[in-house]
Amino acid sequence: MMDMCGFLKSYKRNHYKGMAFIQKKKEREEDGKKKKSAFREWVDAVAFAVVAATIIRWLLLEAFTIPTPSMEGTLLVNDFLFVSKIHYGPRTPKTPLQVPLTHQKIWGTDVPSYLDWLELPSYRLPGLSEVKRDDVVVFNFMNEFQYPTDLKTNYIKRCVGMPNDVIEVRDKQVYVDGKKAKNPEHMQFLYIIDTKQQLSERIVEQYSLERQLAEAGSRPYQVVGQQYRYYLHLEPGVAKKLEALSFVTKVTRRDVQKGRSVSNIFPSAELGWNQDWYGPIKIPAEGMIIQLSKENLIKYGSTIVNFEGLENPELKEGKLFIAGKPVDSYTFTQNYYFMMGDNRDNSLDSRFEGFVPADHVVGKALFIWLSVNNYGGLGDRIRWSRIFSGID
Template sequence: MKKRLDFWDIILRVMYTFIGTGVVIGIIIAMRVYVVDQFAIPTDSMRPTLIPGDYVIVNKLIAGARIYDRLDFKDGDPLECHRMKGLRKVEHNDIVIFNFPINRSKYRIEFKINYVYGKRCIGLPGDTVEIRNGYFKNNNYNGIFGVEEEQRRLSETPDSLIANTVIHAFPFDFRHYSWTIKEFGPLYVPRKGGQVILDTVNFQLYRLVIEYETGEKLRVNAQRQLTLGGKPIDSYTFQGNYYFFCGDQVLNSNDSRYWGFVPEEFIVGVVTRITYSRDRESGEFRWDRLLKKVNK
């Protein structure tokens, strides 16, 4: 004969169910905040390494998870957070998920929480990066960055066949630099404690970073003097670390070649594996990409 449940038995079972559900949800949230998260790849910029329809695992333990000091910020508010100790630093050729740093309408570095990019690390803090005839170069790394075949394709493509909106690159000063996605740099990547000598020309390379760190305007006054917040300046010591990220499909990637540096605090984590992939048009499951490791 079955035992009849009384009122309090039912209440206890409901409570245990809610508590159990809450614990599971809490574990999932904690995993996403501190350990791993999943992101979808929406564009071709990292092709062939990552393609639209891929879902990737982002390991937050590598660089250390970000812990927000406050959660009530709005887009454009300063990012107030601290980072847990990671397993290691971001390395050359890591594919990194980060918050896109540039507010296009105001052309300054700003944090937007749900607007993320995934690109390959070409330059670490303190590196000097260049592009020569379409190939990435770095004074502290002798290996190949990304997909060499894509850089070869860029190298062999005549400038006349590349749209002006694509070929011209940061800092878009055609008189003094005339940098392109085929011939770029050398450009020093800011490192905490690193110092640069500034003048009325090269300040353009670091204006966004300096204004982001100081909250002051870096300008050339009527007397052709470089000023920060109205005061003359001829050098600057960086307060934080920055990175230079680029896409593997170098002819079709919106990356640091166009908008410059990414603050270290904007880094979400390092891509380690494709969870699964589905063709966005047909819905077909790509079995060959299931749990595929993303190699550096």
């Protein structure tokens, strides 16, 4: 009996010791969790935010700013917009060794933001749709060969020509397959405005000319005889309103004559084209076969060499060589698009830079979330009417 009592007392002592040990262990673990420093918590929060933002930026949406007037008056300088990656499908990165949330360089420096030690093939994941005619599209600038495709400078233009379309410009009007294309609602051209007096502040504000005149310098006009001459990019409707003003003597759209060759026109000045009289030229499509005649080499040779991913392509002796062997015909491996700015006389677009390859397409412009007028007064610095407006 005494042995049994001793056993029970010993069991209880050991039991309580064991429970105390477990309780102290739990308290130590909780203390360890509680003792995580504020700095550690801050680092964890920042790391989570960076990872989440990187995934959203790659997969869904990315913020862009309009730096140039090539899409005015549809998009204005310092419009801030969101671009959808999911519409056309996000691309896998070519250079995975990159500082998160950067593009070509680390913020505020000239230091590259990526390492080219490892480059992977880029693939496009499934999207909601294909690129469509009249979409406002962000794409990588084609002729910037020092960067991987997805890190080239971003451009934004309107898609006016699809794969297999025959594109042509006649007297500034775009034609697709011989038919007039739809013009953007706020399309602009360059006009020469002759006036008896300088444009007043009221007129400048009424027609939103502040940026153009400010960028033209301290004297934004030429003196021609007794008149003032302004060069302004305007919508045709605005040009007509200015022409009706009593002090305006003449309004002339600045046109380039048919047959006048421009040296930097795509694909070659040999064709005698310019920005107002361009084409006709067929836009390459995946699977399209062409015979490599002299004319087709002029039209398509640079596109094949630069964007088709071939092994050692060369243009020499009036022929195309692939891996050292001459070829008489060629089958395109991807789709291409023809992009133009809505400000038709102030846009570096496909008329000068060539077809946009499908693998250079970034995404579709969705809506403006902020718009800032650098030349506005304190009260109208923000263009409130443009906030959360869609892009057509």
